Amino acid sequence: MDTSPEWIAVDWTPVRRRAWAMRGDTVLDTVTQVGPVEAARPAEALLGLISVFLSDAPVDVMTCGTLGPVGASVPCEPLSDGAWSVDIGDVRVWLRGVSGLRQKQPVDMMQGDETRVAGFLALNTDWDGVICLPGEHSRWIHVSAGEIVSFQTFMTGVVAATLLDRAVPDARAARVDGVTFSEAVGDAIAKPERVMARVHSIHAEAVLDGLQPEIARARLLGGLIGSELAAARPFWLGQQLAVVGEGELAQLYVDALGAQGAPAALADEPRVTRAGLATAWRTLAAAP
């Protein structure tokens, strides 16, 4: 059996880079790098990431994320900007990538999630609604008739990591108490302006009263996700919803939405990302 990849899928962000060795839609192998990019030049870092997949034969590489430029403005199709390509000085690698998208008002941008929308639509033909993509940056994307209509990005994950670290470091790895989380989400949606005031109270209860880590983490994450839901209400109210993510964070968003009477389908993010890159590879890599 030939185990060499037909093509390589890459999702590239400043904090995590993943590559999949692919044959059609089948994953042959996976590599992940977490943390800042260490190589001086992006091309060098990319070759380092995918080196275990390379043989003497040339291979297509299709990327999404922050390696490439930001292109078209919404409303537009997720892959409407075509693929960029660049010679990275290695004859084995034909590097192409999906351009990011921008929004004019309110100004916003995405680099990678346009590919996940393409993947979600490839897996769910003719789907209309709102896709929520939780993470360090969480993003709400309104999709209609195959186009991205509008979107909004929140830095909830960045703020949550900092506040867990500074307010309740012992709770960073605690499980989340479900009942407390739902209550905190509800409180935050009702009074979003009070969320930041509550964080130091959680810290003080942890120090003075021995607040349990699973309660502390549930209150902090529930407050921040609830605050995001309050601001993102126009996106999720009365819409068909999908959360594209994985692990605990994605489930927390599904739970938070469900508790507001807004049921969301959960789609596995790595599968959706690969489906988007496969769509890009098939439709864009054939272009000149």
Next chain:
Amino acid sequence: MDTSPEWIAVDWTPVRRRAWAMRGDTVLDTVTQVGPVEAARPAEALLGLISVFLSDAPVDVMTCGTLGPVGASVPCEPLSDGAWSVDIGDVRVWLRGVSGLRQKQPVDMMQGDETRVAGFLALNTDWDGVICLPGEHSRWIHVSAGEIVSFQTFMTGVVAATLLDRAVPDARAARVDGVTFSEAVGDAIAKPERVMARVHSIHAEAVLDGLQPEIARARLLGGLIGSELAAARPFWLGQQLAVVGEGELAQLYVDALGAQGAPAALADEPRVTRAGLATAWRTLAAAP
């Protein structure tokens, strides 16, 4: 002239430690350490901080901050808990400190600001109102008839530093455009739930449209401080106000409050801190 200190004033936090060599209320010398505590034991770190002030003669050291315990619950006088003392194994140093205060509902705590309230009241006899202390943690303290009635702590400074770092790193050291700042404060007070949504928009404008650093920083800080003002409204509305702080951040709080029709007097934080420690030294160090 004898230049050896009569006593040493110390303000101790995990991120900054300051010591003043004092003769009565006069400052003879100052040292500051910024960053995490490096010594393994607090006593060792304290001796390191004040070592330049020490001679063979014994000296009183009066501290506030996170070296000591959290004591009494408000409402109470700022120094009502007496002074703790500890033998740090150096015959030259008689170490005492002001205990922090706690609040039962909503649970909160302070370690250091109780001393600043005592200092402010020593400099402003019979003052009633609300004292705002901006910083990494900002705190609003309601003072009446010489007692701390209630308080609330916000982690605005911590969140601002992280978001500047992640969203607009080029703007970290920019000056703040005043008009933009006031507008951002007003927007945030009107719609506090939208502040977190706006942060990524600032990032996108910086990347895509070359948003000027002084505009980016003004919008980010205005949004976060305005959001804090929205939550702290019961503290500042219709109250006599003082901001105890220094530098740009204190002036931004004064400006933000002023733009809401709530004029605040600005008091120099190091002077207020030393006045509080001097009061503690005179009233508490004499106790057994």
